[in-house]
Amino acid sequence: GNSVTQMEGPVTLSEEAFLTINCTYTATGYPSLFWYVQYPGEGLQLLLKATKADDKGSNKGFEATYRKETTSFHLEKGSVQVSDSAVYFCALRPGTGRRALTFGSGTRLQVQP
Amino acid sequence: NAGVTQTPKFQVLKTGQSMTLQCAQDMNHNSMYWYRQDPGMGLRLIYYSASEGTTDKGEVPNGYNVSRLNKREFSLRLESAAPSQTSVYFCASRETGQGKTGELFFGEGSRLTVL
Numbered sequence: 001g002n003s004v005t006q007m008e009g010p011v012t013l014s015e016e017a018f019l020t021i022n023c024t025y026t027a028t029g030y031p032s033l034f035w036y037v038q039y040p041g042e043g044l045q046l047l048l049k050a051t052k053a054d055d056k057g058s059n060k061g062f063e064a065t066y067r068k069e070t071t072s073f074h075l076e077k078g079s080v081q082v083s084d085s086a087v088y089f090c091a092l093r094p095g096t097g098r099r100a101l102t103f104g105s106g107t108r109l110q111v112q113p
Numbered sequence: 114n115a116g117v118t119q120t121p122k123f124q125v126l127k128t129g130q131s132m133t134l135q136c137a138q139d140m141n142h143n144s145m146y147w148y149r150q151d152p153g154m155g156l157r158l159i160y161y162s163a164s165e166g167t168t169d170k171g172e173v174p175n176g177y178n179v180s181r182l183n184k185r186e187f188s189l190r191l192e193s194a195a196p197s198q199t200s201v202y203f204c205a206s207r208e209t210g211q212g213k214t215g216e217l218f219f220g221e222g223s224r225l226t227v228l
Binding site: 004006032036041042043044045046049089093099100101102103104105106 | 117146148153154155156157158161163171203205215216217219220221222
């Protein structure tokens with residue numbers, strides 16, 4: 001079946017540090033990949049996405065590249081801010097069959113001033 | 114600017130009680146979903162509705178029922194609540210079709226505690 005594995009959190013960084021949150025997936029065919037962000041007390045919001053191999057999704061300074069050879073979609077940001085503190089979820093949507101999203105367990109990011 | 118609206122936001126139940134979580138979206142989306150969020154487990158799909166008049170089981174459907182009342186509304190019912198159903202529940206909707214982004218739009222969540 002389909003699955004998404006994310007690094008355990010929490011990840012604690014100082015402001016302006018470099019961020020990487022690892023995400024790997026298992027899926028048949030050609031899934032679409034997503035990163036969602038959840039701020040405290042809110043629902044999830046789409047951060048970025050990529051629909052095919054070697055696509056790079058980007059938004060708000062965050063980037064992730066769809067790597068089919070390593071089945072990965074790692075999230076990166078060059079310089080984090082306190083306002084980036086949130087829980088980040090990696091997710092996939094299968095290319096065929098049931099098209100609902102499968103989510104990873106989430107990674108909490110805490111950025112300290 | 115409502116998007117996806119869930120009610121109630123908080124609820125405390127006793128074991129064996131029943132309740133319904135309501136969800137409505139005003140974006141004219143075809144597909145709607147119910148997820149539960151538990152610590153360390155991410156979001157797990159309970160039920161979904163690909164279009165008005167259809168519903169299908171997700172990963173964790175046991176103990177739940179759903180109704181797609183019309184295109185806007187998708188409710189989740191717990192007939193006999195159990196402590197294992199203590200969780201945060203999220204409703205989501207998605208635009209489908211050729212050329213659509215497929216982005217999921219989420220409500221703010223409903224926190225349910227079963228004693």
